[in-house]
Amino acid sequence: xQSVTQLGSHVSVSExxxxxxxxxxxxxxxxxxxxxxxxxxxxxxxxxxxxSAATLVKGINGFEAEFKKSETSFHLTKPSAHMSDAAEYFxxxxxxxxxxxxxxxxxxxTKLQVIP
Amino acid sequence: xxxxxxxxxxxITATGQRVTLRCSPRSxxxxxYWYQQSLDQGLQFLIQYxxxxxxxxxxxxxxxxxxxxxxxxxxxxxxxxELGDSALYFCASSEGRGPPGELFFGEGxxxxxx
Numbered sequence: 001x002q003s004v005t006q007l008g009s010h011v012s013v014s015e016x017x018x019x020x021x022x023x024x025x026x027x028x029x030x031x032x033x034x035x036x037x038x039x040x041x042x043x044x045x046x047x048x049x050x051x052s053a054a055t056l057v058k059g060i061n062g063f064e065a066e067f068k069k070s071e072t073s074f075h076l077t078k079p080s081a082h083m084s085d086a087a088e089y090f091x092x093x094x095x096x097x098x099x100x101x102x103x104x105x106x107x108x109x110t111k112l113q114v115i116p
Numbered sequence: 117x118x119x120x121x122x123x124x125x126x127x128i129t130a131t132g133q134r135v136t137l138r139c140s141p142r143s144x145x146x147x148x149y150w151y152q153q154s155l156d157q158g159l160q161f162l163i164q165y166x167x168x169x170x171x172x173x174x175x176x177x178x179x180x181x182x183x184x185x186x187x188x189x190x191x192x193x194x195x196x197x198e199l200g201d202s203a204l205y206f207c208a209s210s211e212g213r214g215p216p217g218e219l220f221f222g223e224g225x226x227x228x229x230x
Contacts, residue, residue: 032216043118043206043221044159051216090159094215101164101171102147102215108158 002027002093004074006107014115019063019078021110023091026072032094033074034104035065039087047089050074061085086114119143122207122222130230134195137225141188141209147171148190149210149219150182154203165190166213197229 007022025031032051036044048059055067061084065076076089091107119142129135141148150162152175161174165184176182179197184190194201204224210217 034216034218036219036221041223043120043223044208044219045118045221046218049216049218094217096214097172099171101166101213102210102217103161103164103172104149104215104219105161106151106159 001105002031002095003105004033004091004093004107006091006110008110009108010111010113012113012115013081015083016080019076019081019085019112021076021089021091021112023065023074023076023107024072025074025091025093027093027095029095033065033067034092034094035059035063035074035076036090036092036106037087038090038109044090047076081112081114083114083116086112088112118220118222120207120209120220120222122205122225124225125223126226126228128228128230129197131197131199133197133229134193135197135227137192137194137205137207137227139190139192139207139209139222141190141207142211142220145209145211145220146188147210147213147217148184148188149208150176150190150192151206151208152203153206153224159206162192171213194227197227199229202227202229 035047121140162176164172208219
C-alpha cells in the first residue's frame with residue numbers, strides 16, 4: 001500500500017523566511033502526489049498536485065513542490081513566508097484500489113507557524 | 117467555497133447515543149469520501165462511495181455505517197458513541213472514480229461526545 005510520511009508535525013518560520021515542509025512517499029509504482037492546506041476552522045483545499053507531467057509543480061499562493069524519485073520525496077517550499085500561510089499542510093498520495101477506484105491517503109499533517 | 121456542504125457543523129451528544137452526519141457533494145461529483153480527523157491520529161479514511169455504491173473501506177468501525185443516496189448526497193451514521201469518537205468528520209467529493217482526482221472538502225462536522 002502506498003503511504004506518505006511528513007517529517008515534523010510543527011514547523012516555525014519567521015515572516016519572509018523560506019518555508020520547507022517535508023514529505024516522503026512509499027510507492028511501488030509512479031505515484032500521484034498532492035499537497036493540501038487546511039486553514040483554521042475550514043476544510044482542506046488543494047495546493048498542488050503531481051501527476052508525472054513535470055517534476056517541479058507550482059501551486060497556489062506561491063507554493064511549489066519538486067518530485068524527486070531518487071529520494072522518494074515531494075517537499076513543499078515557498079521562498080518567503082507570509083503571515084497568512086499559517087495553517088496545517090497535508091501531503092497525500094493517490095492510487096487505485098482493487099476495484100479501480102481512487103484511494104487517497106494523507107500524511108499526519110504539519111502545522112506551520114509564521115512568526116512576525 | 118468548495119461546493120461541498122456538511123451538516124451539522126457542530127454536534128454535542130452523550131455516550132451511547134447515535135448521530136447522523138450529512139454531506140452534499142459538489143454538483144456533478146459522483147464520488148464521496150468520509151474522513152475522520154482527530155488530534156492523535158490525523159486524517160483517517162473511513163469509506164468511499166461512487167454513484168451510490170460503496171467502493172472502498174478504510175478504518176471504519178463496525179458501529180459506523182454510511183450510504184449514498186440516488187441524489188448523491190451521503191450520510192454517515194455513528195452509533196453507540198464513545199468518548200473516543202469525538203473528532204472532526206469531513207466529507208469530500210471528486211468528479212470521477214480513478215486517480216488523480218482532486219478532492220473537494222466540506223468544512224466538517226465537529227462531534228463532541230460527553
